[in-house]
Amino acid sequence: MFQAIDRLVVLSEQQREDLKRVTTPQELPKDSILLEQGHICNHLHFLVEGAVRYYYHQDDKEITSGFRFEGDFINSFYSFISRKPSKESIILMSDCKLVTISYDSLQYLYNKDSVWNRLGRLSIESYYIQLEEHFFSLQSQTASERYAHLLQQYPDILNRVKLGHLASYLGVTQETLSRIRAKYRNRQSWRN
Numbered sequence: 001m002f003q004a005i006d007r008l009v010v011l012s013e014q015q016r017e018d019l020k021r022v023t024t025p026q027e028l029p030k031d032s033i034l035l036e037q038g039h040i041c042n043h044l045h046f047l048v049e050g051a052v053r054y055y056y057h058q059d060d061k062e063i064t065s066g067f068r069f070e071g072d073f074i075n076s077f078y079s080f081i082s083r084k085p086s087k088e089s090i091i092l093m094s095d096c097k098l099v100t101i102s103y104d105s106l107q108y109l110y111n112k113d114s115v116w117n118r119l120g121r122l123s124i125e126s127y128y129i130q131l132e133e134h135f136f137s138l139q140s141q142t143a144s145e146r147y148a149h150l151l152q153q154y155p156d157i158l159n160r161v162k163l164g165h166l167a168s169y170l171g172v173t174q175e176t177l178s179r180i181r182a183k184y185r186n187r188q189s190w191r192n
Contacts, residue, residue, distance in 0.1 A: 001046045001099050004071050008122040009115055018112065022105035026098045034074065034090040041079035041086050042103045047072050050096030051160045055168075056088040064168040066134070067093075067161060069154065074098070077127055093161065143172045147180050 005011060011019070026045075028034075035041050037056055052074055054066040065088055068074050079086035080103060101109075109116040137146050147170060150157060157166070167177040 001048065004046065004073075005119060008126075009119045011115065015113060015115055018109065019101075022109065023099050023101045026096075026100055028092055028096050028098065030092055030094050030096075032092045032096075034092065035076055035079075035086055035088075037087065037089045038085045039079075040083060041076040043075060043100050044080060044103075044106060045074040046099040047074055048097040048099060050098075051093040052096065053091050053093050053161070053165055054088050055091070055165075062168070064165045067154075067157070067165075067169065069160070073123055073127075077124065081124075093165075138171055143170055143176060144180050144183065146170050147177070147184060151184075 002011065002016060025048075034043075034045065034052070047068055047070055049070055052068040052072075053064060054068070054076075055062050055064045057063070074090060076086040076088055076090065078084070083103075106116070106120075110120065137149065141149070150166075150170070154160075163177060164174050167174045170177065172180070
């Protein structure tokens, strides 16, 4: 966790100790729900090990809105910041190791030291950039381009994510994803 934080801000030993005092390590099994759609998000998690999926329900369909892996912060930023019910659920796709901080404990850190405000701002900026990149990729790239980009970003994603969830995230049917994968494999083998 400190390595991920140090990429954004460098913490002093005292700041590290302050963070340790207000965080809780957790080990949770696969299929645990971190947050249910319609509930207020009261915790921010750092994913030490494992994989997480974000999803929401629309017209009786489950739509995957994102994935997070080791080194990522996890929560519904919308709900956590606005204190309104979350528009999505968060589920563990594998057994996970997490470090968790409550909303109130984070507010305490924000009030104690400006470094935490800087870290919060930089984390939100990073999240916003990822969100906007995904939004524009859905609007401007073909499904094949989105798939290729995702494989570049997460080379082992096919080993960690169910194809149905991946198809939903890319905005295509599972059948379309199968065709895209076949074309992509053919193109890759032709290049080699």
